Amino acid sequence: MNFDLDKLLRANIRNLKPYSSARSEFRGTASVFLDANENSYGSPLTKWYNRYPDPLQWDLKKKIAGIKSVDAEKILLGNGSDECIDLLIRAFCDPQKDRIIICPPTYGMYEVYANINDVPVTEVPLLPDFQLNLEGIEGAIDEHTKLIFLCSPNNPTGNSLDREDIEVVLNNFEGIVVVDEAYINYSRYRSFVSELADYPNLVVMQTFSKAWGLAALRLGMTFASPQIIRVLNTIKPPYNINAATQELALKALDNLEDVNEMIRETVKERGILVKALADLPFVQTVYPSDANFVLVKMQNATAVYEYLKTKGIIVRNRSTVALCEDSLRITVGTDVQDRQLITALQQYNG
Numbered sequence: 001m002n003f004d005l006d007k008l009l010r011a012n013i014r015n016l017k018p019y020s021s022a023r024s025e026f027r028g029t030a031s032v033f034l035d036a037n038e039n040s041y042g043s044p045l046t047k048w049y050n051r052y053p054d055p056l057q058w059d060l061k062k063k064i065a066g067i068k069s070v071d072a073e074k075i076l077l078g079n080g081s082d083e084c085i086d087l088l089i090r091a092f093c094d095p096q097k098d099r100i101i102i103c104p105p106t107y108g109m110y111e112v113y114a115n116i117n118d119v120p121v122t123e124v125p126l127l128p129d130f131q132l133n134l135e136g137i138e139g140a141i142d143e144h145t146k147l148i149f150l151c152s153p154n155n156p157t158g159n160s161l162d163r164e165d166i167e168v169v170l171n172n173f174e175g176i177v178v179v180d181e182a183y184i185n186y187s188r189y190r191s192f193v194s195e196l197a198d199y200p201n202l203v204v205m206q207t208f209s210k211a212w213g214l215a216a217l218r219l220g221m222t223f224a225s226p227q228i229i230r231v232l233n234t235i236k237p238p239y240n241i242n243a244a245t246q247e248l249a250l251k252a253l254d255n256l257e258d259v260n261e262m263i264r265e266t267v268k269e270r271g272i273l274v275k276a277l278a279d280l281p282f283v284q285t286v287y288p289s290d291a292n293f294v295l296v297k298m299q300n301a302t303a304v305y306e307y308l309k310t311k312g313i314i315v316r317n318r319s320t321v322a323l324c325e326d327s328l329r330i331t332v333g334t335d336v337q338d339r340q341l342i343t344a345l346q347q348y349n350g
């Protein structure tokens with residue numbers, strides 16, 4: 001496999017002279033900072049927020065690096081993983097020329113960001129068992145294919161992609177393979193972060209929005225070679241992670257054990273939910289899940305969706321999505337919420 005990062009990058013990005021912020025031009029300690037046109041008098045909140053935050057979030061990255069056993073230089077933080085998706089497309093894909101491959105049914109934002117950037121999308125649907133169509137992917141790759149987005153565990157199907165299949169793509173594709181691991185903490189399988197040293201074309205995305213319970217902060221993680229991270233750093237907005245988020249995420253990272261307890265609880269509750277759903281007479285299939293949600297195929301899913309709405313319970317109707325016909329995606333709730341859901345469904349007589 002021939003991996004040439006420079007060749008893959010858009011020419012304008014390869015040659016980009018990045019914005020040099022005040023905080024990146026002077027990094028030492030000093031007593032008087034008059035270089036960034038901040039308000040020297042403070043703010044109505046706490047004094048601290050009157051200063052621009054660290055553009056590269058080193059304190060936060062070092063702490064994440066320790067937990068994930070990966071060098072801080074291999075981490076990029078984004079305003080949600082969604083920003084990371086956008087940065088990757090903008091770094092590698094010339095509008096109207098380069099393309100990405102996605103494997104639907106999958107997370108919708110890959111396509112949305114491609115569309116926003118005027119980058120064509122090639123769809124290679126998953127097989128009926130929700131695994132990768134490797135021959136289809138091989139056939140779809142052309143000289144303009146820059147990125148392949150793989151989501152594992154996959155949203156909305158909940159299953160993990162076969163590890164060996166992902167490795168086949170990594171070994172045979174000369175572009176970038178993005179493995180979106182938003183739900184990895186709920187999975188039986190280990191993260192691809194530990195494979196970064198073996199694959200120069202591997203990019204792994206994780207997020208604080210799911211297992212860490214911090215969706216409102218908007219904080220996503222991208223793991224890749226220092227070379228790829230350096231490029232993404234040059235095109236990201238200089239202060240893309242605000243100071244409050246950096247501060248709160250640092251605090252959250254001190255509570256790893258609490259988070260692990262929530263993950264165990266969610267996985268246990270997922271088992272209970274799966275069993276209760278499978279016992280409902282109108283449910284056809286509860287697909288195996290490695291995530292904090294389950295995809296459920298049933299008779300007339302849209303009617304069930306509407307019924308649940310009248311009970312004040314909102315789930316995601318995926319019925320219009322190919323391979324997800326008559327399926328609802330249901331997030332694992334607390335035991336109380338899940339009992340409410342199941343009780344409502346037991347009373348349903350469509």
Ligand SMILES: *Cc1c(COP(=O)(O)O)cnc(C)c1O
Pocket residue numbers: 079080081082083107151155180182206207208209210215218219220
């Ligand atoms: C929820 C989710 C994300 C998280 O996105 P954020 O922008 O970090 O909140 C990423 N990928 C997938 C597949 C998801 O389902």
